[in-house]
Amino acid sequence: MKSMSRRLPPLNALRVFEVVARCGSILKAAEELGVVRGAVRQQLAVLDAHFGMTLFERNGRRLELTEKGRSLAESVAAAFGILERAAMELEAAGRPKIRIGVPSAFAVWWLMPRLGALQAALPDIDLDIIPITVVEPLSRHPEFDAVIMGGEYRPSPDITAIRFMEDEFGPVATPELASRLNLNDGPDALGKATGLGIRSAPRLWDDWFAESGVPSRGFARLQQFEDLLLAIAAARSGIGVAIAPKTAVGDDLARKTLIAPYGFIRRPAGFSISFRTADASKKPFSALGEWLTLQGSLEL
Numbered sequence: 001m002k003s004m005s006r007r008l009p010p011l012n013a014l015r016v017f018e019v020v021a022r023c024g025s026i027l028k029a030a031e032e033l034g035v036v037r038g039a040v041r042q043q044l045a046v047l048d049a050h051f052g053m054t055l056f057e058r059n060g061r062r063l064e065l066t067e068k069g070r071s072l073a074e075s076v077a078a079a080f081g082i083l084e085r086a087a088m089e090l091e092a093a094g095r096p097k098i099r100i101g102v103p104s105a106f107a108v109w110w111l112m113p114r115l116g117a118l119q120a121a122l123p124d125i126d127l128d129i130i131p132i133t134v135v136e137p138l139s140r141h142p143e144f145d146a147v148i149m150g151g152e153y154r155p156s157p158d159i160t161a162i163r164f165m166e167d168e169f170g171p172v173a174t175p176e177l178a179s180r181l182n183l184n185d186g187p188d189a190l191g192k193a194t195g196l197g198i199r200s201a202p203r204l205w206d207d208w209f210a211e212s213g214v215p216s217r218g219f220a221r222l223q224q225f226e227d228l229l230l231a232i233a234a235a236r237s238g239i240g241v242a243i244a245p246k247t248a249v250g251d252d253l254a255r256k257t258l259i260a261p262y263g264f265i266r267r268p269a270g271f272s273i274s275f276r277t278a279d280a281s282k283k284p285f286s287a288l289g290e291w292l293t294l295q296g297s298l299e300l
Contacts, residue, residue, distance in 0.1 A: 009050040016043035021073035074139050081142035096284040097126040101147040104131040105228035109248040125284045138274040152269040160280040162289045163272045165296030168246040168264035174238045183261040187214045194240030195219035196231045204243045
């Protein structure tokens, strides 16, 4: 009977393949791995020869995964993620540690104010919270054990997603700006305003117009920011109208720093936390999911 190890492609070639797939560039992969580009190309050629097919193809100057290459990349990233986490658990002398990728704005307005309660509820688990600006699925982040995301998300078979909180969102502005532009008279007044958009979530305004039933309209000016934190800060300064989740501006609404002239629309998709399916049933992960679900229910 043949050894199972003989069916595996060379692990070094797989590692190089994973880095190239993640970076999207042979040059960037070579820099991360500390080798020359020729060595990266050589390992990719080894892998192509092993499988008898091309895993990357050129699209102009861009290097893109083929359909089968994309499928392999997801599996390889998950496998190396499991190995990395196993190594970290050994180094931590058995104490479980969960690395969570969290959108920067959500971390600031919702998770961090509850961090003390979270650590008190899960005292035997080390939580490493890493803010992320561009929110991507867990399958693209082998370095994380979990990722929190907002909006509609359909996980792959090897990823389990737990929705823990609904979401409400709507336009917000300072009372002074709302009064000056007569925003309280109706959404038509938005055409005179500066709309504050978010590059990391470019469809938020489109979604609000579609889901609120308000006909889509242009702004006098549209100003884009890198993430939600900056857009909300700009709205507080009075330069325009931002679209924001209610949970992000709850304190502003209570202090009347900001108002929501058209209220908020509930989005059932809400927020979810994703685990790898192999981890989801483990006690540290299930406990984290249960805590988030309980906290989310308190927001309703």
